[in-house]
Amino acid sequence: MIISNNQAKTINRFVPHTSTVPANEGQTVGLFLRERVSPATLEDRNKKVVLMIHGGFAPATVAYDLQYKDYSFMRHLALAGYDVFAMSHTGYALSPRPYMDDPANVDDSFQAELIPHILKEKTPPHYPYKLVSSQTEWDEIATIVDFICELRQVAQVSLVGWSTGTPRSGGYAVQNPSKVDKIVMFGIAPFFASEKPPTVIPEKGAPTLLQTKDFLLNNRWRDHVKTPDQLDDPQVCEAFWQEAMSIDPVGAQWERNGQGIVRAPNRMNFGWKSNLAQIKAPTLMLLGEFDDYDKRIEAWHALNCPHKMFIKVAHSSHFMQFEKNRHLLYRATAQWLQNGSVDGHQSGEFFGDADGKISFL
Numbered sequence: 366m367i368i369s370n371n372q373a374k375t376i377n378r379f380v381p382h383t384s385t386v387p388a389n390e391g392q393t394v395g396l397f398l399r400e401r402v403s404p405a406t407l408e409d410r411n412k413k414v415v416l417m418i419h420g421g422f423a424p425a426t427v428a429y430d431l432q433y434k435d436y437s438f439m440r441h442l443a444l445a446g447y448d449v450f451a452m453s454h455t456g457y458a459l460s461p462r463p464y465m466d467d468p469a470n471v472d473d474s475f476q477a478e479l480i481p482h483i484l485k486e487k488t489p490p491h492y493p494y495k496l497v498s499s500q501t502e503w504d505e506i507a508t509i510v511d512f513i514c515e516l517r518q519v520a521q522v523s524l525v526g527w528s529t530g531t532p533r534s535g536g537y538a539v540q541n542p543s544k545v546d547k548i549v550m551f552g553i554a555p556f557f558a559s560e561k562p563p564t565v566i567p568e569k570g571a572p573t574l575l576q577t578k579d580f581l582l583n584n585r586w587r588d589h590v591k592t593p594d595q596l597d598d599p600q601v602c603e604a605f606w607q608e609a610m611s612i613d614p615v616g617a618q619w620e621r622n623g624q625g626i627v628r629a630p631n632r633m634n635f636g637w638k639s640n641l642a643q644i645k646a647p648t649l650m651l652l653g654e655f656d657d658y659d660k661r662i663e664a665w666h667a668l669n670c671p672h673k674m675f676i677k678v679a680h681s682s683h684f685m686q687f688e689k690n691r692h693l694l695y696r697a698t699a700q701w702l703q704n705g706s707v708d709g710h711q712s713g714e715f716f717g718d719a720d721g722k723i724s725f726l
Contacts, residue, residue, distance in 0.1 A: 373443040375430075376400040379459075382508040385501045386455050387567040388463040388492060396505055397459040398452050398512070399425055401443040413546075413702055414519050415442060416510060417451040420528025420552065422576050422629045423605075424457035426612060428527055431687070433604035438525075438686050438695065445699045448517060452509045454502050454533075456572075456630025458612040464492040464572045465628060466615050472631055475575040482621045494567035498633035499536055506537040510544055521546040523702045524646075528552045528683065531664070532637040539643045547705060548644070549698045551651040552683045553664040557634040568633050576627045577620060578606055589655045589682035594719070597689040605687060638667055647672035649701040651694060651717075653681030672705060675714045677726055693721035 379395030406412050417439065419428040429451045430439040442449045453460040464470045468479050469488040476487050510522055523546045526534035531550040538545040576585075582602050590596055610617040610625040617625040641664060650665050652658060654677055665675050676697060681690045697707045697717075705711060707723065714726040 373401050373403045373440060376402070380509055380512045382505060384455070384461075385504045386463065386497050387494065388496060388572065389461065394455070394461045396452060396455070396509060397425065398450055398509060399430060399439070400448070400450050401430065401437075401439040402448045403443055403446070406443070406446055406448050409446075412448050412517070412519070413446070414448045414513060414517055414522045415450065415525060415702060416506075416513060416522050417449065417525040418506065418527075418530035418534045419451070419453065419457065420530050422581065422627050423609065424453040424459070424612065425451035426453075427605060427608045428530075429686075431601075431604060431608055433601060433608075434598065436601055436604070436687055436691070438691075441695045442699060447699070447702065450509070450513055452506070454505055454630075455497055462628070462630075463496070465496070465630070467491055468619070470571050471573045471575060472571040475573075478575055478577060478621070478626060479619060483619055490571040492572055493569060494572070495570040495633050496567075496572040496630040498562065498566060499532065499635050500562065502533050503537045503540055506533065507541060510537070510541070514544070520544070523547040523549070525549045525698060526551075527686070529554050532557070532634070532640065535640045535644055536636055538646055539640045542645045545646045547702050548646050548648040549651070549701055550648065551685060551694060552656055553650055553652055553661045554637060555657070555660045556638045556663060557636075559635050560637075560639050562635045563633055566633065570631055572631055574629045574631050575619075576629070578624045578626070581627060582606060586682060586684050591655050592680045592719075595680045595682070595688050601687045605684075637664070641667040642669045644668065644670045646670065647701075647705045649674050649676070649697065649707065651676045651678050651685070651697060653678045653683060653685045655681060656683045656685070672712065674701070674707060674710065674712050675726075676707070676717050676723060677715070678717045680719045690717065690719065690721060693717045693723075696721065
């Protein structure tokens with residue numbers, strides 16, 4: 366599907382992929398991929414191509430292309446001259462969600478949110494395993510990158526990752542260094558509990574995790590809004606939620622008070638810390654000062670690539686792309702992907718103040 370305007374067009378695709386997810390291994394599935402690009406960029410033989418990789422509870426369109434005022438990260442990069450793609454992994458709309466529509470397959474610790482209106486009582490999962498793994502997600506990125514490279518006749522793409530999208534993009538970059546130009550990571554994920562994959566895959570558990578509107582917006586976001594102007598438009602929180610519900614009609618019906626609930630796959634995560642030491646592509650990391658900073662900063666210290674830069678972003682939480690200082694994130698990303706520098710700086714540790722100006726940390 367193609368949606369055009371005078372400045373850019375939106376192209377939605379489903380990319381064929383041979384699944385390595387245990388629940389549907391070997392099946393050909395369609396991974397959702399959105400593109401935002403201006404006609405002029407498509408005509409540029411030296412165009413810069415970017416793939417954006419989402420986090421744990423917000424698929425591509427919610428994380429990067431929010432249809433609310435000027436809050437689309439994808440649109441900003443497209444208007445800056447980039448050919449911008451964003452993918453959704455298995456377990457996230459609009460990609461496949463095997464076994465996730467069955468409420469019995471919600472992890473036991475979240476089933477209380479579905480009782481008694483969806484489930485009468487706690488119910489053992491009908492598919493008693495976690496759904497996806499770090500490796501299955503790296504495999505999906507590989508399929509998408511190969512598709513983009515062939516589609517746009519380029520040898521490399523740059524990667525942008527948010528939250529859990531940082532170990533996803535970092536792991537792919539380690540396994541496929543020749544296909545990655547530059548990397549931007551923000552809201553960096555903390556280290557996983559294990560560096561090694563489970564002894565037996567799939568690991569026992571259940572396929573689906575949940576987050577309520579109250580928990581996501583209040584315990585994960587608004588609780589980390591510490592300054593009066595951090596949210597220059599507080600209504601963006603509601604816009605974020607409504608976008609998430611609009612693309613998940615099942616989750617929209619599951620919560621007891623009619624507000625809906627966010628569904629995400631239960632993952633088998635591994636390899637993040639060790640991959641940080643092996644990334645070769647020039648990498649920019651940004652972390653909000655109110656984003657569990659002391660824990661997440663460990664990823665920066667583990668990053669060992671020769672060309673790297675870090676920005677601590679003032680007045681920002683884990684959801685910085687929807688807050689006032691998003692303009693620093695947008696600007697820094699566009700500059701890094703173009704030049705491998707931000708405001709003339711190529712390396713080091715910096716502080717971005719409330720007005721978006723950076724100085725040495």
